[in-house]
Amino acid sequence: MARGTSGWHRGVDRRTFLAGGLALGSGLAGARLVSAQTPKRGGTLIAAAEIDPIGLDPHNSSNFSSAQAYDHIYESLTTYDEKTNIQPCLATSWEITNNGKTYTFKLRPNVKFHNGQTMTADDVKYSIERVLDPKTASPWLSWLNAIKEIKVVDPLTVQMNLDAPYPILGSFAGIRASGIIPKGYAEQENLKIKGIGTGPFKLVEYVPQDRIVYARNTDYWDKSLPYLDGMVFKVLTEENARIAALRAGQIQYAFLNPPGATQLEGAPGITIMRSPYAWVVLHYLNVRNKPLSDARVRRAMRMAVDTNEVIQKAVFGAGVPSGPVPTGYGDWYLDPKTLPYLKPDVEGAKKLLVEAGYPNGFKVEIKCSPQYPEFVASTLVIQESLKKLNIDVTATQMEWGAFVAENAKSNNSCGKEGSDIYASANTFRPDPDGFLYPYFHSKGTINKGGCDTPDPKLDALLTEARQVTNHAERRRLYEEAQRIVVRDCQNWWWFAKHNIEAVSNKLQGYSQSFTGRRLFLKKAWLA
Amino acid sequence: MRYLARRAAWTVLAVLGVSVLIFLLVRLLPGNIVDIIAGTEGQLSRAQRAAVLREFGLDRPLPVQYLLWLGNMLQGNFGWSFRTGQPVATLIASRLPITIELALLAVLSVAFVGIPLGVAASVSRSLRVRTLVQIVGVLGLSLPNFWIAILLIIGASTLFGWLPALIYVSPWTDAWVNVQQMFLPVLSLSLGLSAVVVRMTRSSMLEVLGQDFIRVARAKGLATRAVLLRHALRNALIPIVTVLGLQTGFLLGGVVITEQIFGLPGLGWTLLNGVYQRDYPVVQGTVMVFAVTFVLVNLLVDLLYTYLDPRIRYE
Numbered sequence: 001m002a003r004g005t006s007g008w009h010r011g012v013d014r015r016t017f018l019a020g021g022l023a024l025g026s027g028l029a030g031a032r033l034v035s036a037q038t039p040k041r042g043g044t045l046i047a048a049a050e051i052d053p054i055g056l057d058p059h060n061s062s063n064f065s066s067a068q069a070y071d072h073i074y075e076s077l078t079t080y081d082e083k084t085n086i087q088p089c090l091a092t093s094w095e096i097t098n099n100g101k102t103y104t105f106k107l108r109p110n111v112k113f114h115n116g117q118t119m120t121a122d123d124v125k126y127s128i129e130r131v132l133d134p135k136t137a138s139p140w141l142s143w144l145n146a147i148k149e150i151k152v153v154d155p156l157t158v159q160m161n162l163d164a165p166y167p168i169l170g171s172f173a174g175i176r177a178s179g180i181i182p183k184g185y186a187e188q189e190n191l192k193i194k195g196i197g198t199g200p201f202k203l204v205e206y207v208p209q210d211r212i213v214y215a216r217n218t219d220y221w222d223k224s225l226p227y228l229d230g231m232v233f234k235v236l237t238e239e240n241a242r243i244a245a246l247r248a249g250q251i252q253y254a255f256l257n258p259p260g261a262t263q264l265e266g267a268p269g270i271t272i273m274r275s276p277y278a279w280v281v282l283h284y285l286n287v288r289n290k291p292l293s294d295a296r297v298r299r300a301m302r303m304a305v306d307t308n309e310v311i312q313k314a315v316f317g318a319g320v321p322s323g324p325v326p327t328g329y330g331d332w333y334l335d336p337k338t339l340p341y342l343k344p345d346v347e348g349a350k351k352l353l354v355e356a357g358y359p360n361g362f363k364v365e366i367k368c369s370p371q372y373p374e375f376v377a378s379t380l381v382i383q384e385s386l387k388k389l390n391i392d393v394t395a396t397q398m399e400w401g402a403f404v405a406e407n408a409k410s411n412n413s414c415g416k417e418g419s420d421i422y423a424s425a426n427t428f429r430p431d432p433d434g435f436l437y438p439y440f441h442s443k444g445t446i447n448k449g450g451c452d453t454p455d456p457k458l459d460a461l462l463t464e465a466r467q468v469t470n471h472a473e474r475r476r477l478y479e480e481a482q483r484i485v486v487r488d489c490q491n492w493w494w495f496a497k498h499n500i501e502a503v504s505n506k507l508q509g510y511s512q513s514f515t516g517r518r519l520f521l522k523k524a525w526l527a
Numbered sequence: 528m529r530y531l532a533r534r535a536a537w538t539v540l541a542v543l544g545v546s547v548l549i550f551l552l553v554r555l556l557p558g559n560i561v562d563i564i565a566g567t568e569g570q571l572s573r574a575q576r577a578a579v580l581r582e583f584g585l586d587r588p589l590p591v592q593y594l595l596w597l598g599n600m601l602q603g604n605f606g607w608s609f610r611t612g613q614p615v616a617t618l619i620a621s622r623l624p625i626t627i628e629l630a631l632l633a634v635l636s637v638a639f640v641g642i643p644l645g646v647a648a649s650v651s652r653s654l655r656v657r658t659l660v661q662i663v664g665v666l667g668l669s670l671p672n673f674w675i676a677i678l679l680i681i682g683a684s685t686l687f688g689w690l691p692a693l694i695y696v697s698p699w700t701d702a703w704v705n706v707q708q709m710f711l712p713v714l715s716l717s718l719g720l721s722a723v724v725v726r727m728t729r730s731s732m733l734e735v736l737g738q739d740f741i742r743v744a745r746a747k748g749l750a751t752r753a754v755l756l757r758h759a760l761r762n763a764l765i766p767i768v769t770v771l772g773l774q775t776g777f778l779l780g781g782v783v784i785t786e787q788i789f790g791l792p793g794l795g796w797t798l799l800n801g802v803y804q805r806d807y808p809v810v811q812g813t814v815m816v817f818a819v820t821f822v823l824v825n826l827l828v829d830l831l832y833t834y835l836d837p838r839i840r841y842e
Contacts, residue, residue, distance in 0.1 A: 046693070054563070054804060055610055062566035137579045139569020190612040208611050209800060210792035211694055234693045238788045240677045244684035250693050398557075401805050405558030407567055424567050445570055 039227045039509055043526035047253035048242045049233040052209050055192040058179030059131045062139035064427060064516070067176055069212050071517050072231070073114075074179030074197035077105055077124070077172040084330060084514045086171050090119065090180055090198060091158075100165030100469060107156040112219040113182050114195075114202040121152040126183040128160075140177035142438070142445050143168065143430070165467045167431065167474070174430025174515070200226040200522035209235055227509070227525035243502075246270055252504035252526070257373075258318040261500045269505050274318065277499035277516045278326045278428035280435075281314060281378055283366065283492040284407070288415035288449025291362055298489035299341070300352035305385040306344040310494045313381050314374040319495035323486050324426075324435045326496040328514060331475060332432040334482050341489075346388050353389055361390025367407075368423035371400035375423035378494060415449030425497075428515040432478045437462045440485055450490070458484055534829070538822050545818040546600075546811075550593050553802075553810045559585065560609045560805045583609055585807075596811065605815075606808035610800075615812040618797065623816065625695060625793035626786070630778050632709055633716040634771065641721040642767065645728020646760060649736065660725055667722025673784040676715035680788070683711065695791055712789045716781050720774050727770045731763040764835050772828035779817050 051065035058074045061067070079089035091105040111119040128150055131138045146166035151159040160169065172178050179197060189196075195203040198221070201214035212233040216226055234251065236242045242254040243263055247270075256264065261272050291297045311319045320327050321342055323334035336342075353359060368379045376397060383393040398406065403422075410418025429435050438444040441462045442454030458481060465477040486493065499516050510524035561579050565571045571579070580586040584595070596606060605615035648660035684690050691707040698705040735741065736759055744754045783795035794813050801809035832839045 052800065060564065062564055062569035134572065134574040135578045135582075137564060137571055137575040137582075139565045139571055141572070141575065142570055192610065192612045207792065208613075209796055210790075232694075234790060235792075236693075236790045238677070238680075238790070241680055241788060241790060244680045244690055245693065247684045248688055248690040250690055399803075401563055401803060402557035404565070404567055405562040408562050408565055408570075411570065427568060 037508060037527065039523075039525045040527065041227050041525070042229050044230040044232060045228050045253060045507065045521070045524070045526060046251045047231060047233050048236040048245060048251050048255070049212065050239075050242065050255045051237060052235045053206075053212070056195050056203070056206060057191040058181065058195075058197070059127070059140075059177045059186075059191075060136050060138045062176075068518060069206070069233070070179065070195060070197075071199070071519060072201040072214055072521065073195045073199045073203050074181065075199050076175070076178040076180065077107075078170075080174070080513065080515060080519060082511050082513070082520065090124070091172075094170070096170070096469065098161075100167065100467065101162045103160045103162070103169050104153070105158045105160070107158065108221060109156055111198050111221045113198055114217060115182065116219075117182050119180060119182075119198055120155040121158045122155070123180055123183045124158045125150045125152050127180045128178070130181075130186055131177045138177045140175060143175050143434070144177070165469075167466060167469055168433055171430040174428060201228075201231060204230070211235060226522040228521070231521065246502055246504065249504070252507045253510075253521075254502050256500045256502050258316040258498070258500065261318070261502065262316065264502055270502055271505060272500060272502050273510075273512050274498040274500045275512050275514075276320050276322075276326070276328045276496040277512070277514050278329060278426075279497040279499070279516060280322050280324070280326045280426045281310075281319070281374060281494045281497060282424060282426060283378070283382070283494075284422040284424055284448055285489070285491050286410055286415040286418065286420045286448045287490060288452075289420065291356070291358055292364070292420055293449070294356045295488040296352045296356040297358060298492075299487075300349040300356070300389065301382075301386060301391065302341045302489045302492050303345045303349040303352070304389050305341075305382055305492075307339075307342045307494060309385075310378045310381050314377040314494070315497055318498040318500065321494070322496035323482050323493050324491070325432045325478065325482060326426070326428075326435075326514075328496060329432070332478055334479065334486070340486060344385070349389055361386075361392065363392045363394070364421065365394045365396055365419055366421040366423060367396050367398055367403060367419055369400045369403040370397050371403075372425070374497070375425070379423045382492075410448055411446045414447060414451040428517075432474075433462075433466060436478065436481055436485070437466070440481070440490055455484070534826060538826060541822050542815070542819055546597060546815060547593070549811055549814045549818075550596065551589075553805075553807050554589070556802070556805065558805060560807075563804050583807075596808075600812075600815070605812040608801075608809050609806045610804050610809070615808045618809065619794065619812055619816055622792060622794040622797050624697065625791055626782050626795055628698065629709065629712055629716065629782055629786070629791065629793060630775070632713045633720065633778055633781075634775065636713055636717045637720045637724050637774075638771065640717070641724030642728050642760075644721070645725040645767075646732055646755060648725065648729045649732035650755065660729065664722045664726045667718045667720075667725075670719065672715050672719050672781050673788060675718055676712070676785055676788045679711045679715055693790070708789075708791075712785050712791060715788075716778060716785055719781075720778065723770060723774060724767060727767050728763065731766045732759055735759045735763045761835065765832060768828055768831055768835065772824055775824045776821050779821065 053065040053069035054063045055061050055066055056070045058070045075089050077089060077091040078086050081087045090108055090111060092108050093106045095104045097104065107121060107124065113119055128144065128147065130136050131141060131144055132147065146162045146164060146169065147160050148163045149161040153159050182196060185196060193206050200217055200220050202217050204213040204215050206212045214231040216229050220226065236245065239257060239260045242256065243260055245251045246254055246264065247267060264270055264272060285292055285298060287293055307321050311317055321336040321339050323339055325333040327333045327336050366379045366382065368375045370376050379395045383395050386393050406418055407422050426435060438446045440447065440450060440458055442451050442459055461477050461481040465474050465481070468474055499512055501512060503510055506527050508525055508527045511520045513519045560583060561571060561576050564579060584592060599606060603616060605619065607614055608618060644660060648657055651657060691710065692704050695708060696704045741754060741759055744758050782793060783799050786793040786796040787799060794816065797809060798813040801813060
């Protein structure tokens with residue numbers, strides 16, 4: 001028995017600590033699971049969509065499910081390769097001048113929209129200006145706010161003038177609301193269910209709650225792509241239904257959650273791909289009010305919790321410890337081995353609480369939504385762990401819409417309204433800036449309580465990182481900023497989840513993207 | 528006739544009441560479309576929020592919103608979905624047939640399986656038959672239908688490696704494919720319902736079978752079959768029909784989850800998504816359809832009474 005227990009511990013340790021980097025390495029190797037066969041053209045992929053997209057408008061949908069659906073239809077000025085490096089897309093090259101305040105994009109010639117029209121600089125100007133228009137109500141407007149003016153220099157050259165340097169603009173691909181649509185198209189069509197872009201697939205039909213049907217864009221600018229003649233995404237929100245359909249050979253692709261993946265382990269003809277991706281499970285803390293305004297208290301609470309236990313219970317071990325920037329994102333992230341508070345230290349935590357003046361603990365509420373069971377599970381681990389510090393945690397479960405509204409309240413009021421702790425996750429950002437500046441710069445737009453009491457050091461670091469263009473220098477600045485927010489527990493970051501995608505062996509050449517998006521279906525084929 | 532007129536008036540009042548209730552309830556839910564658009568990661572500025580509210584007419588006073596909605600609805604315009612921009616009436620028209628088919632098949636299978644089973648249980652002297660019916664009854668009542676649905680899906684795919692076609696096919700296009708698609712959802716819906724009906728039929732039959740006129744019928748030398756079906760069942764049907772009618776409400780609730788699990792694009796799932804996404808026009812429209820259906824079914828049940836028992840007369 002004792003041996004069994006220690007064996008379990010060792011296994012767990014190995015997975016998360018020793019091989020924190022290793023797991024990542026093997027995950028990426030898994031992501032490169034491309035057979036040596038030559039691609040074959042033809043065939044229709046039948047896949048499951050795990051969530052019904054909330055509208056297909058590329059400019060004002062905040063939901064990841066929407067991005068998953070419109071990604072195949074629309075393209076941005078740049079795109080990502082398999083290693084999440086920026087690559088040319090609708091722009092073939094770009095130049096940054098005027099001390100980082102002018103971006104000039106050269107557009108790819110002869111790119112055709114799905115309606116046959118040729119894409120020009122006017123379309124780019126129109127599309128980005130649509131996002132900038134408050135009437136469009138784009139939730140990603142703040143990412144493009146720096147743009148003061150868009151100039152069409154000639155049909156294949158667009159110039160964007162900023163009021164301050166903003167290096168994020170170079171990674172247009174990651175800015176969700178940056179798809180290029182034909183000029184005037186939004187006024188003519190209902191973009192929530194229709195779509196015309198330049199992407200590898202044309203939208204044939206979207207029947208909400210039922211299916212999204214795509215056909216190959218025969219005029220795609222990359223002549224060799226895509227290989228598939230078409231794709232049908234059937235909306236199957238029930239994971240068991242997706243698993244059953246995979247087993248019965250009805251679908252060749254499905255996204256799975258960790259428990260579902262264990263069900264399919266070893267099923268014949270099915271490969272389960274997994275690698276850490278930009279999905280950092282965390283708790284947002286409101287640092288405005290007592291007792292959470294005291295960094296010692298936040299740290300003590302964090303120290304009482306075993307990160308590994310959170311990973312085990314929330315996602316059955318399918319994750320790696322992570323700081324603010326998701327583990328595995330370029331070279332921007334903090335090495336998981338160097339993250340503080342990985343192992344619980346209850347005695348140390350008790351001492352900190354005494355120092356902060358809370359030897360007998362206190363009461364606190366954590367809000368979470370069962371829409372994402374892992375958020376509830378991580379919250380329950382915290383609740384249980386904090387009992388050792390006499391901290392009485394109420395875990396309040398809320399329906400997603402209600403939760404979002406609550407969270408928005410505290411975001412919009414600098415922590416004056418709303419509650420103290422929220423369980424959530426951060427997904428992909430086009431730049432490390434997106435994981436830090438909006439939350440921790442005193443001028444950040446999602447700052448929960450730090451707006452009135454700026455941390456001059458942090459403000460300086462995050463401001464400077466927006467001004468320098470040298471990669472190594474930016475890396476150093478973001479590393480330092482991350483160390484500070486992690487040390488002070490501005491939020492509690494737990495882990496980067498594994499992206500788990502099950503594919504039939506008939507689907508070849510597909511690779512996972514760190515963004516979690518299904519970008520590389522354009523390079524997949526049916527054997 | 529006067530009765531009918533009175534009932535009709537009450538029906539209209541009930542539906543109006545529901546319309547006020549649902550209109551207010553959906554707005555009482557914390558969070559609205561603005562929050563849903565922003566999500567947890569994006570943000571909307573004050574100006575953007577105002578623009579969204581204006582676009583959807585949510586900036587107007589509540590009574591104005593309500594009257595506009597009611598007025599439009601009377602002219603057949605249920606508004607437009609916030610989420611897809613489609614007319615809600617079109618959405619309902621395309622989704623309703625699926626839900627009606629599902630509910631109708633479920634009720635029919637309950638009637639044709641549950642009632643005979645109940646009758647059999649009431650007359651059978653075999654302990655085995657009675658125990659079986661009891662077990663089915665208890666299980667059917669205590670297992671939630673969404674759980675049965677999941678078990679059925681897993682069972683079909685692992686045991687038989689079979690699942691019906693993924694994309695819904697209407698019975699007019701291909702009846703056989705449609706029957707296959709409806710089989711599991713109907714089964715999962717009707718199991719629980721059958722249990723109620725079996726138990727109701729059994730107890731109702733037992734009560735009737737103990738009455739004098741049954742003994743008279745038997746004494747006259749009528750065949751058991753005739754006694755059971757023509758005399759006993761006919762008299763036992765009233766509570767059964769009542770239960771079936773009431774259970775239609777349960778069924779309408781059941782389709783909400785069942786449709787989602789089986790990926791059937793029906794009205795129930797539309798409603799569920801509408802609630803999650805605070806798509807007020809969709810929620811209001813679908814709830815109105817459900818409410819009207821429920822009221823009409825009850826009216827139908829009341830009218831059926833007079834047919835089943837000519838002694839019942841509505842004045």
